Amino acid sequence: MRMYVSKIDLMYEKFGKADNETVCAECQHFLRIKHHGKVYRKCEVYGNTSSDATDWKAGYVACGLFGKEYQMDRPLVEFSHFEDEQIPGQMSLEDVFNIEEMESGINERTNDII
Numbered sequence: 001m002r003m004y005v006s007k008i009d010l011m012y013e014k015f016g017k018a019d020n021e022t023v024c025a026e027c028q029h030f031l032r033i034k035h036h037g038k039v040y041r042k043c044e045v046y047g048n049t050s051s052d053a054t055d056w057k058a059g060y061v062a063c064g065l066f067g068k069e070y071q072m073d074r075p076l077v078e079f080s081h082f083e084d085e086q087i088p089g090q091m092s093l094e095d096v097f098n099i100e101e102m103e104s105g106i107n108e109r110t111n112d113i114i
């Protein structure tokens with residue numbers, strides 16, 4: 001199971017690093033959002049959950065998306081990079097239902113219809 005050590009490492013993992021010494025502050029995807037007199041820094045590609053979990057450092061070395069368009073329709077934070085991980089305490093469908101029994105029931109019903 002792969003664990004990412006930081007938000008920016010996830011960006012490097014997905015997009016690589018910029019070729020030069022540019023930093024996020026100079027990127028078109030870097031946002032400065034003013035709210036109640038404070039400025040919050042975010043990467044629009046990584047996403048914004050309106051919490052410090054998505055706060056971004058202007059001094060991060062830029063990722064490979066610097067100067068490029070982001071092609072996906074939603075920010076990374078909305079894609080689960082933990083898709084293959086089960087959240088502790090989370091029940092799977094197999095825990096709740098007897099899948100084999102359900103499938104055989106479906107097959108029996110299908111046979112009935114045919």
Ligand code: SF4
Binds near residue numbers: 029
């Ligand atoms: S360089 Fe990469 S990580 Fe930094 S703001 Fe731009 S898209 Fe986000």
